[in-house]
Amino acid sequence: MMIHTEPGIIKRDGVYFCSSDSFTQDNLFYILWGAVYSLDSPYRVSRSYMDAFMLQYIVSGELNFVLRGKTFTAKANEAVLLNCREKNLYWADRQAVVKWFHFNGKNTLPLLNYIYERNGGTGLFKKNYTKKIEPYIDSILNEIHKKDSNVFSISHNIYSILCELSAPPAVLESPAEKTIREALSFIQSNYSKSISVNDIAAHVSLSTYYFTRLFSKYMHLSPHTYLLSTRLEAAKKILIYTFEDIETISLRTGFQSSSHFIRAFKKANNITPNNFRKVFYQKSID
Known part of the structure; x- marks a missing residue:
């Protein structure tokens, strides 16, 4: 049952209907009808069931x-993405412009359930999503204006x-994650x-004490x-892929001296830089 109170529709472009043959209904996503509405209170739609799905894009105002x-x-x-087989209600308290269409397709329901599960279940999608999908919405609405609409183009856009x-x-x-990311990039x-x-x-504008604690935590x-x-x-990459001497490598990798580099390398790897190089050089010969 659907109760649709026409009051509240100030202006509309449509409704445009799009008929689909059996091939389209069996194999593609397809449009039932769509329009662009300018709304105001007391626009209100209450629906208990419709064998269709609906997408509404709020151009201005709110719903x-x-x-x-x-x-x-x-x-x-x-x-907002709606499964019209589920009970739903929407209304305008103030002026709004909404692009919308009803659609269907055999694989729509599992896709919709997956989308709901991934995004909190409400069907509401913020601007980071809509800036990607608005061109597809416009393409669909433009297509159903035509006398002979391209069902494959429509299906492609719905799927997209x-x-x-x-x-x-x-x-x-x-803020903490941003600080760590900036620190890693600086390093x-x-x-x-x-x-x-x-x-x-200093680069991330923190005291050394606080930065050390924050970095260690994350x-x-x-x-x-x-x-x-x-x-x-x-230093390992330079040792493996070049024949640069140890002094040069230590300077290239930020160590204060070659002796400091050798001590740090051996402590971390249980092998001196020269012996580490010999291991990989021997492997390349073998």
Whole structure:
């Protein structure tokens, strides 16, 4: 049963209907109908069941939803994906412009369930998703304006939308994670120079004490150990792939002297740099 109160529709482009033959219905995603509505209160749709699915894209304003047991508001540049076989309700409290279409296809339901599972279950998608899917929405609405719409193009665009929406939501980076990322980038770019933990802490605008604690918490090793490890890994590559002398390698990888480099290398690898090189040089001969 569907109760659709026409009041609240200020202007509309459509509804445009798109008929589909048996091949399309059996093998493709396809559109039933779609439109662009300009809305205001008291626009309201309450639905208990429809054998279809629906995508709504909020161009401006906002639309309120009760969907999958949750109440939420979709704002400008957000989208809502509905399984119309489930009870749903949506309405406008103020002016809004909405692009929408109903669609179907044999593989839609499992895809929709997967999308809901990956994205919190409400069907609401923020701007990071909609900026990718809006061109597909526009292409679909343009296509159904035509007398002979291209069912393969429509199917492709619906599938592209569902693929984009199936991506997991972006994980926001915390301030601490951003600090660690910036520190790691600084180390990778500057390990060959005579930098210390103090320099890294200064780069991320933290005290050495606080930075060391934060780095150790996230990386499970101290910044000094990470810096040393980065230098030693770089030195291994130079030892293997070049014939540069130990003094040059120590300078290229940020060590204060060749003796310091040799001691650190042997402590970490239980072998001197020269013997490490001989092992790999012998393997290359063999």
